[in-house]
Amino acid sequence: DAMVIQNPRYQVTQFGKPVTLSCSQTLNHNVMYWYQQKSSQAPKLLFHYYDKDFNNEADTPDNFQSRRPNTSFCFLDIRSPGLGDAAMYLCATSRDTGTQYFGPGTRLTVL
C-alpha cells in the first residue's frame, strides 16, 4: 500500500544534542511537509518542500532545518533541541496543493 513512513516512531535525545527525524513516501507526491504537534493541539506547519524548493514558515525557529535529497525522502534536523521542542513531529505529503496525507509521527522526548 502506498503510504507515508516515519522513523523512528519514538526518539529520545538530550538537551542540545542534534537529532534527525526521517520521512519517506511511496505516494510519489511532489510536496512534503513537516508539522509539530504538542499535547493534542492542532498540528503546526514548520515548512514544506515543493519538489526541491524549500518553503519555511515565518515563525519556524532557526533551530529547525530540513533536507529533501530526493522525491521519496525528507529529513527534519533539530540542531540543538530544547525542552520546548519535545513534541510529536508529523510528516505529510500531497500532490501539488491537494489533499494532505500524514505519516504516523515521531514522538520526540528531550531529556
Place this chain on the structure above:
Amino acid sequence: GQQLNQSPQSMFIQEGEDVSMNCTSSSIFNTWLWYKQDPGEGPVLLIALYKAGELTSNGRLTAQFGITRKDSFLNISASIPSDVGIYFCAGQLNSGTYKYIFGTGTRLKVLA
C-alpha cells in the same frame, strides 16, 4: 497561527448515539478535510470536500461543505468505542496555497 473554531471541544457520548461536530470561520474556504487522530498516531484522512454544499459519506461518517463556504460539519452515526479520538477539520483558503488551517480539534469519548 490562524486556527479554525471547532466545536464542541470535547464530548462524552454513549455507544450507539449519533455525534455532530463543526468547524466555522469568518473566511471562505476552497477545500475542507476531516481527520481522526488516535493517541500517539498521525491524523488519518476521513473525508475530503471540494464544493460548497457537497455532502459526502464514508461508512458511518458524513461530512458537509457549508453553503456559505465558511463552515463544515461532520456527523458520526451509531458511535462505537473505536470512534474515540480527536477529530480535526482543516480548511484550505484557496486552491493555490499549500497551507491548510487546522481546527482546534474535538475530543470524542464513547462510553460503552
